[in-house]
Amino acid sequence: MTDDDCAVRIDGLSVAYRDVPVLRNVTLSVPAGAAMGVVGPNGAGKTTLLKAALDLIPRLTGEVRYFGERLGSVRNRVGYMPQSVSVDWDFPATVADVVLMGTYGTLKWGRRPSRESKRAAAGALERVGMDGFERRQIGELSGGQRQRVFLARVLAQDPDLFLMDEPFAGIDVASQRRIMGVLDGLREQGRTVMLVHHDLSTLTRICDRVALVNVELVAAGPIDRTLVPENLRAAYGGSSMDWAGADGGRE
Numbered sequence: 026m027t028d029d030d031c032a033v034r035i036d037g038l039s040v041a042y043r044d045v046p047v048l049r050n051v052t053l054s055v056p057a058g059a060a061m062g063v064v065g066p067n068g069a070g071k072t073t074l075l076k077a078a079l080d081l082i083p084r085l086t087g088e089v090r091y092f093g094e095r096l097g098s099v100r101n102r103v104g105y106m107p108q109s110v111s112v113d114w115d116f117p118a119t120v121a122d123v124v125l126m127g128t129y130g131t132l133k134w135g136r137r138p139s140r141e142s143k144r145a146a147a148g149a150l151e152r153v154g155m156d157g158f159e160r161r162q163i164g165e166l167s168g169g170q171r172q173r174v175f176l177a178r179v180l181a182q183d184p185d186l187f188l189m190d191e192p193f194a195g196i197d198v199a200s201q202r203r204i205m206g207v208l209d210g211l212r213e214q215g216r217t218v219m220l221v222h223h224d225l226s227t228l229t230r231i232c233d234r235v236a237l238v239n240v241e242l243v244a245a246g247p248i249d250r251t252l253v254p255e256n257l258r259a260a261y262g263g264s265s266m267d268w269a270g271a272d273g274g275r276e
């Protein structure tokens with residue numbers, strides 16, 4: 026696969042927090058137009074993988090290219106939806122504030138949004154079924170509503186590649202359906218998605234490829250060929266029961 030065929034290409038990525046290695050020599054690429062699930066046990070380094078790929082935390086080694094370029098040259102083509110638990114929900118911001126932030130190249134508070142930005146934000150809120158909530162404080166929303174607002178934020182940016190960290194964690198069935206519908210739409214549009222997911226039973230509904238991670242990359246590829254017992258044991262360890270019902274729990 027050449028760089029041009031890859032929405033993201035991660036090569037030899039290693040990360041440590043202080044002296045503790047958390048990711049070791051991970052090489053992984055996502056073809057343009059694919060939807061790749063990143064799965065593995067709690068603490069496997071999945072969030073760290075996304076953050077390090079996005080230069081949000083330093084890496085020890087490794088190179089990352091997006092559409093063959095460094096992140097700095099294509100930042101607006103790359104969208105990120107962080108894990109809900111990492112967000113400070115007490116931060117005073119309305120739904121409209123949060124979604125409009127997605128339309129800025131970088132997060133800047135206090136800048137006046139353009140008319141196009143407002144239109145993009147309104148369209149995005151409609152896509153996730155959260156129109157009418159513009160003036161609500163994000164802290165007042167349910168878990169599923171928050172996830173939808175954060176999805177709207179990244180939709181408003183309109184990137185070609187979506188990196189999402191557990192968009193389905195801790196949400197109600199209606200929000201789950203809505204988010205799945207939006208992901209289906211993105212794939213129809215030819216967008217690329219790389220998302221951390223904790224539920225192996227719904228993986229095939231959402232993704233066509235999977236990367237199994239546990240500090241190292243255990244395996245990656247089409248789901249049917251990759252999610253085999255040998256790889257699952259290597260990723261989740263112990264008896265097969267550990268991964269048979271693996272839902273990763275809440276972090």
Ligand SMILES: Nc1ncnc2c1ncn2[C@@H]1O[C@H](COP(=O)(O)OP(=O)(O)O)[C@@H](O)[C@H]1O
Nearest residue numbers: 042047065066067068069070071072073074276
């Ligand atoms: N800021 C941090 N400082 C120190 N250790 C961290 C930090 N963030 C995560 N870790 C540790 O790194 C490992 C991987 O974490 P993470 O990437 O969040 O895993 P996952 O998303 O797969 O659950 C875990 O052992 C976690 O405790």
Ligand SMILES: [Mg+2]
Nearest residue numbers: 071072108276
């Ligand atoms: Mg995580």
